[in-house]
Every structure is written in C-alpha cells, then in structure tokens.
Amino acid sequence: MFASVIIDQDTKALNKVFDYLVPQGVDISVGARVSVPFGQRTLQGFVIALKESCDYDASKIKKLYGVMDDFALIKPEHIQLMKYMCDEFHLRQTSVLRLLVPSEIREGKVRELFEKYAVLGKYDLQSLNRAKKQQEIIKKLQIEGKILISDLKKEFGESALKALIDKQFVLIERKKINRKPLVLQHQDKPVTLSDQQNRALQIIRGNKTFLLHGVTGSGKTEVYMHLISQALNEGKSAIMLVPEISLTPQVVALFRARFGEKIALLHSSLSAGERFDEWRRIFCGEAQVVVGARSAIFAPCENVGVIIIDEEHEQSYISEANPRYDSKEVAAFRAKYNSCPLVLGSATPSIDDYQRAQDGEITLVEMPVRANGKPLPKIQIVDMMNELRSGNSGTFSTQLISDLAKVINDKKQAMVFINRRGYSSFMMCRECGYVAKCNDCDVSLVYHREDNRLKCHYCGKQYKVLDVCPNCGSRSIKQGAVGTERIVHELAQIFPDVKILRMDNDTTSKKNAHQKLLQEFASTKPCVLVGTQMIAKGHDFEDVTLVGIVDADQSLYRADYRATERCFQLITQVSGRAGRSQNEGKVDLQTYSPRHYVYKFAANYDYKAFFKKEANIRKTAAFPPFSKIIRILFCHNDENVVKDELKSCYNKLLKVREVHFDDVIYMDAMKSPIKKIKNLYRYQVIVRIKLDSSKQIEDEIFDCTQNALKSSVFFEVNPENMA
Numbered sequence: 001m002f003a004s005v006i007i008d009q010d011t012k013a014l015n016k017v018f019d020y021l022v023p024q025g026v027d028i029s030v031g032a033r034v035s036v037p038f039g040q041r042t043l044q045g046f047v048i049a050l051k052e053s054c055d056y057d058a059s060k061i062k063k064l065y066g067v068m069d070d071f072a073l074i075k076p077e078h079i080q081l082m083k084y085m086c087d088e089f090h091l092r093q094t095s096v097l098r099l100l101v102p103s104e105i106r107e108g109k110v111r112e113l114f115e116k117y118a119v120l121g122k123y124d125l126q127s128l129n130r131a132k133k134q135q136e137i138i139k140k141l142q143i144e145g146k147i148l149i150s151d152l153k154k155e156f157g158e159s160a161l162k163a164l165i166d167k168q169f170v171l172i173e174r175k176k177i178n179r180k181p182l183v184l185q186h187q188d189k190p191v192t193l194s195d196q197q198n199r200a201l202q203i204i205r206g207n208k209t210f211l212l213h214g215v216t217g218s219g220k221t222e223v224y225m226h227l228i229s230q231a232l233n234e235g236k237s238a239i240m241l242v243p244e245i246s247l248t249p250q251v252v253a254l255f256r257a258r259f260g261e262k263i264a265l266l267h268s269s270l271s272a273g274e275r276f277d278e279w280r281r282i283f284c285g286e287a288q289v290v291v292g293a294r295s296a297i298f299a300p301c302e303n304v305g306v307i308i309i310d311e312e313h314e315q316s317y318i319s320e321a322n323p324r325y326d327s328k329e330v331a332a333f334r335a336k337y338n339s340c341p342l343v344l345g346s347a348t349p350s351i352d353d354y355q356r357a358q359d360g361e362i363t364l365v366e367m368p369v370r371a372n373g374k375p376l377p378k379i380q381i382v383d384m385m386n387e388l389r390s391g392n393s394g395t396f397s398t399q400l401i402s403d404l405a406k407v408i409n410d411k412k413q414a415m416v417f418i419n420r421r422g423y424s425s426f427m428m429c430r431e432c433g434y435v436a437k438c439n440d441c442d443v444s445l446v447y448h449r450e451d452n453r454l455k456c457h458y459c460g461k462q463y464k465v466l467d468v469c470p471n472c473g474s475r476s477i478k479q480g481a482v483g484t485e486r487i488v489h490e491l492a493q494i495f496p497d498v499k500i501l502r503m504d505n506d507t508t509s510k511k512n513a514h515q516k517l518l519q520e521f522a523s524t525k526p527c528v529l530v531g532t533q534m535i536a537k538g539h540d541f542e543d544v545t546l547v548g549i550v551d552a553d554q555s556l557y558r559a560d561y562r563a564t565e566r567c568f569q570l571i572t573q574v575s576g577r578a579g580r581s582q583n584e585g586k587v588d589l590q591t592y593s594p595r596h597y598v599y600k601f602a603a604n605y606d607y608k609a610f611f612k613k614e615a616n617i618r619k620t621a622a623f624p625p626f627s628k629i630i631r632i633l634f635c636h637n638d639e640n641v642v643k644d645e646l647k648s649c650y651n652k653l654l655k656v657r658e659v660h661f662d663d664v665i666y667m668d669a670m671k672s673p674i675k676k677i678k679n680l681y682r683y684q685v686i687v688r689i690k691l692d693s694s695k696q697i698e699d700e701i702f703d704c705t706q707n708a709l710k711s712s713v714f715f716e717v718n719p720e721n722m723a
C-alpha cells in the first residue's frame with residue numbers, strides 16, 4: 001500500500017504530495033501523523049490518502065518509518081476541508097495543516113500533564129521501627145488512601161518517601177489532569193423564552209444558513225444556547241464563534257454555567273498546556289460544545305449539530321495573517337458537510353450577508369425588540385461644530401458633561417467610547433510640521449502619557465517623547481486627536497471624586513487583567529468606564545444608563561469602502577450597552593458631521609434604511625457585494641524587489657485583462673496606504689471583477705502572482721483591511 005503524505009514544513013517548495021510505501025504490518029489510516037525519510041533527514045508528515053498503486057516507479061519509492069500516534073490526528077472531514085480551503089483561498093496544504101492541528105500537538109513539545117499520587121503497596125510496618133518519618137507516612141496513607149507526592153515531600157522530606165518507594169511499600173499512581181482555562185462562577189438562571197425567541201428557534205432548522213438579525217439585548221445568546229442544547233440532545237456537537245474581544249469572562253461563565261464540563265474553549269490567550277488539553281478533550285469527544293474565537297472553527301469535533309457565528313459582521317473572522325481565510329466560509333463548508341444549520345447573528349449584519357438574505361440565498365430571522373421589553377436607548381446627536389461656535393473647544397460637549405453628572409448623582413454607571421488608545425494620536429511640530437514617525441513603519445507614533453513614551457501601534461517599538469523638534473529645534477509641539485488615556489485624564493479633572501476605569505489593549509495585556517477590570521466596574525457605583533472597541537461588545541451591565549461616543553467621525557473617514565458600514569456597526573454596538581435592564585439608557589453621540597446619513601439612520605436604529613442607502617451606493621460604484629475586490633499585496637524589506645515583482649505580476653495581469661475585458665471593472669498597481677510595516681515595504685495591485693465572473697478568472701489572476709519568489713505575497717478576495 002502507498003500513502004500520500006504532506007510534509008509538515010510550511011514552504012513553497014514542499015507544497016506537494018509525496019508518496020511513500022507503507023511497510024508490511026503497519027496499521028495506518030488517512031489523517032495519521034507519520035515519520036518519513038526525506039533526503040538525509042527524518043521529517044513528520046500527514047497522510048492524506050492511501051492507495052494500492054502509485055504513479056511513480058514503485059521500486060524507487062521510499063518506505064515511511066512509522067505512525068506516530070495511536071490515532072489519526074486529522075479527521076476525514078478535515079482532510080476534505082483542507083482540500084476545499086487550498087482551492088478556495090489559494091493556500092498551501094502545508095499552511096492549512098497548521099490551522100487544523102495546533103502547534104502544541106504537532107510539535108510534540110507540550111505533553112499531557114499528570115499528577116503523581118502516593119498509595120500504599122504491600123508494606124511491613126514492623127520493619128520500619130526506627131524510621132519514624134516513614135512510619136508517619138504509612139499511617140497518613142492508611143487514613144487518606146492517596147496523597148499527592150509533592151505534598152508528602154513537603155511534609156516529610158524527600159528521603160523518607162524515597163526509601164518507602166524503593167521498598168515498594170509506597171507506589172506511585174499517575175492521574176491525568178486537564179489544564180482548564182480559569183472561569184468565573186456564575187449561576188445559570190433559566191428564562192422563559194420570549195415569543196420572538198421561540199419563533200427564531202422554530203425557523204432555524206435543517207441544512208441552511210440563517211441570518212439572525214436581532215437588536216442589541218434582544219436575547220440572541222439565549223437562542224444560541226437553546227440551539228446548542230438541541231444539538232446535544234441529538235447526540236451532536238456544536239461550535240460557536242465569538243469575536244476574540246467579546247469572549248469576556250462573563251460570556252464564558254454564562255456558557256460554563258449552562259453546559260458545564262461539555263464546554264471547551266479555544267482562543268488566543270490560552271496557555272500552550274490549556275490549548276493542548278482543550279483540543280484533546282474536543283478531539284476525543286469529551287467536550288462537545290466549542291466556544292472560541294476565529295480559529296475555533298477548525299475544532300476537531302465530529303457530528304456537528306449547529307454552527308453559530310455571533311457578531312457575524314466582525315472583521316476579525318477574516319484572518320489577516322497568512323494563511324488568510326474567512327472563517328464564515330469555513331463554517332459554511334462544515335455546516336454543509338455535517339448537514340446542520342449555520343447561524344450568523346448580529347444586530348448590524350454585514351452588508352454582504354444582508355444582501356444575500358435579500359437575494360434569498362440565506363434565510364433572514366428577525367428579533368426586533370429587546371428581551372426586557374424596554375425601548376433601545378435614545379441616541380442624541382451632539383453637534384460639535386455648535387459647541388465650537390459657542391466657545392467650547394474641549395473634548396466633551398456640555399450635553400455629555402451634564403448627562404455624566406446626572407449618572408454620577410444617581411449612582412449609576414456610564415461608558416465613554418473612543419476608538420484610540422494612548423494619550424494623543426501623534427506629536428507634531430507647530431513650526432515646521434514635523435511628525436514623529438516609526439523608523440520601521442510608515443505611521444505616526446502615538447503618545448502614551450503613562451509611560452511617557454511614543455509608541456508605534458503597528459510594531460510596538462517605543463521612542464522618547466518629543467520635547468524639541470529634531471527638524472527645526474522648536475519647542476512648540478502639538479498633540480493630535482485624543483485617545484483613551486487623555487479622556488480618563490480630562491474626566492478625572494472634571495469629576496475628581498468618581499472612579500474612572502480604562503479598558504484598552506494597554507490595560508488588559510496581563511493575564512486576567514480584563515476580568516479584574518470588569519469585576520471592578522461591575523461592583524463600583526457610580527463609575528465611568530472609558531475604552532476602545534473592547535467596551536463595545538457583549539457586555540451586559542445592568543446599571544449602565546449612559547454611553548458617550550466622543551469622536552464618532554473617526555471611523556468614518558478611512559479610505560475604505562466599508563468605512564460607513566463600520567461606523568454604523570460601532571455606534572449600534574456601543575449604544576447597545578446602555579439600558580439593558582430596568583433602567584432606561586441614553587447615548588450622546590458627538591460628531592462634527594451631524595448631517596451625515598450614517599448618524600441619522602444609526603440614531604433611529606434603522607438598519608434597513610441604512611442598508612438600502614448603503615447597498616445603493618455600492619451598487620452604483622460597483623463595490624462588493626456587487627463586485628469582487630482582489631487585492632494582491634507584496635511585501636519585502638528591499639523596496640526595489642517589491643517594485644520589480646509587483647511590476648512583473650502587473651504585466652501578466654494586463655494580459656489576463658485583455659482576455660477577460662468584460663469581467664475586469666478596474667485594475668491598478670500602487671503603494672499600499674501604509675507603505676511600510678515592520679521594515680517591510682508594501683505595494684499592491686487592486687483588481688475589481690464582476691460578481692458573476694468565473695472562478696477561472698480568479699485563478700488566472702492568482703497564477704500571475706506565482707513568479708514572485710522573494711516577496712511575501714498575500715492574495716485576498718474582498719479584504720477586510722485595505723491599509
């Protein structure tokens with residue numbers, strides 16, 4: 001028998017299938033990890049097929065050495081998935097393998113963890129007459145049965161215990177332990193489902209995709225949990241994806257309270273040991289409910305009964321690093337393979353998916369009212385131009401300050417949202433216009449007051465603060481737009497006696513810091529929580545009655561066709577944090593463009609009207625979802641190399657365009673908006689093609705990139721980030 005093997009080395013040269021002869025008597029199956037001879041080396045690989053004959057000269061084919069585990073690490077579904085992904089996203093098999101089997105498992109560096117216990121063997125107490133400590137150990141074991149070896153060592157010392165073990169009076173027993181991520185305690189409170197929840201559950205059945213459009217606080221989570229219970233009742237498993245930043249301790253606790261030990265978590269802040277154990281628990285069917293961030297879509301569960309993607313509009317579901325993939329499409333593949341429903345949930349569906357629902361490709365399910373029966377918080381648009389005209393050039397409008405004062409007076413809570421961390425967005429010389437930039441990246445540095453440093457948000461490099469302009473020597477330095485640190489600083493001056501917390505990447509980087517912050521917020525009244533996107537998602541605090549959006553325009557003026565969509569989503573999400581319980585909520589939205597349509601629709605929570613307008617604009621301009629954008633990004637630390645390789649790719653593309661003139665709407669080569677990141681120069685080609693273009697055109701465009709051997713090349717269809 002012959003095995004087709006993919007070598008576990010992620011390089012272009014090894015992106016092939018190699019055939020090996022399976023030695024007699026070796027028990028092998030598809031998906032098995034095997035060790036194989038490769039040139040002079042021994043490498044590991046994965047069997048993706050077994051066959052009786054082989055196209056090459058059988059006498060020249062090498063024998064594989066053996067199978068490395070007791071079971072196949074890759075399940076049949078995942079072998080199919082790998083093929084699908086390679087085809088669909090133009091990926092290498094070797095790179096996809098790395099997604100399917102986490103490094104902890106592949107590299108064999110992490111092991112199962114055992115605890116060692118002492119138990120009694122056949123002993124003779126008499127013979128221990130003069131060994132006092134050994135006697136005591138035996139007596140203690142007689143009473144307790146088994147005791148952790150480490151505890152015994154601590155109490156009686158190493159030598160006494162060793163003597164007993166040598167005589168086999170004491171035996172060692174190993175017990176496997178699971179390293180489990182820490183989870184908050186939470187009481188599961190059963191609820192009676194509302195009519196709209198029941199209706200949603202009736203509709204969501206069968207092998208179809210559903211778009212669950214439910215306003216914030218409509219009780220989508222409860223619908224998800226019911227769907228998961230249904231799957232479990234049928235003896236099936238379930239996968240639920242949530243954006244990394246909404247995978248808060250509260251959310252996890254909620255699911256743990258409902259599903260107990262059946263839950264497994266997969267996200268980026270697990271330790272290697274935790275990931276290893278959670279993955280194995282899923283693999284062997286011990287955990288049937290997988291809750292996790294993007295990569296959890298690859299969880300090795302079988303017989304999947306439902307797949308849920310919460311906050312489906314989130315861009316984090318698309319991987320930005322190589323290998324680039326869209327977890328929604330992976331989910332669709334798995335749902336089809338398992339004949340189960342795929343549920344995409346959101347209060348602000350992506351324009352793409354809502355359009356798909358309009359076209360009847362997927363089924364729309366609506367939950368238009370909040371579970372508490374209360375109206376959505378009123379959003380007041382505050383015109384900051386007006387504030388300027390009346391002499392207020394500060395960060396906060398008089399409206400926001402007076403609303404905050406009221407919250408504080410009522411001993412309630414407020415959230416203040418600004419999507420920028422640090423103190424100010426840049427430092428600039430007033431005299432000559434010099435802006436402090438990162439040496440390695442083409443971006444301006446952000447001032448962080450707490451550490452009194454300038455930081456690059458792309459590579460993390462830190463620099464000394466600018467006191468004197470290095471260009472002209474002037475001491476007149478201007479700061480850019482406000483960030484979270486500065487908001488906290490200014491609020492503390494206005495409300496000196498009130499607790500003000502800050503939640504952003506900087507305050508939550510330590511393990512469990514996130515959890516501590518949220519706990520402190522939950523138990524402090526009055527309190528103001530200032531934060532970035534992190535505060536926008538998933539939180540359910542009943543005493544939050546006010547949300548302040550300091551700079552709503554910020555997300556609007558990005559050079560990205562999705563900017564307005566993002567802005568609408570963000571406003572709706574943040575606003576959704578207010579008034580979730582018995583108290584009514586309010587939102588102050590500060591803007592310099594109060595008449596922009598996005599604010600009008602967002603303030604009325606009129607998603608449908610927003611969709612209509614936005615879809616119309618996209619249709620007219622032939623942007624997705626009415627066309628496909630392909631971006632080919634070239635990166636290299638030598639600018640000439642990138643330029644050359646880009647150019648030769650572009651020349652090939654010109655020929656493709658000649659052939660498919662009717663399908664290519666637009667094509668151009670250019671510098672990326674951010675020209676350099678981490679010392680790598682970035683150039684790109686953007687191609688827009690008609691929606692109904694054949695897959696073949698896409699493949700032909702992809703082929704044009706294949707000769708670039710030096711640059712890293714990223715091929716993306718409808719990328720989330722165009723920077």
Ligand code: ADP
Nearest residue numbers: 191192193194215216217218219220221222371
């Ligand atoms: P969403 O995810 O749609 O924003 P949640 O699922 O967080 O909303 O629900 C909002 C609040 O409503 C939560 O506090 C939840 O416990 C509560 N809730 C959900 N369903 C019900 C119900 N049927 N009856 C009472 N309260 C409910």
Ligand code: ZN
Nearest residue numbers: 429432469472
């Ligand atoms: Zn200067």
Ligand code: ZN
Nearest residue numbers: 438441456459
């Ligand atoms: Zn940098």
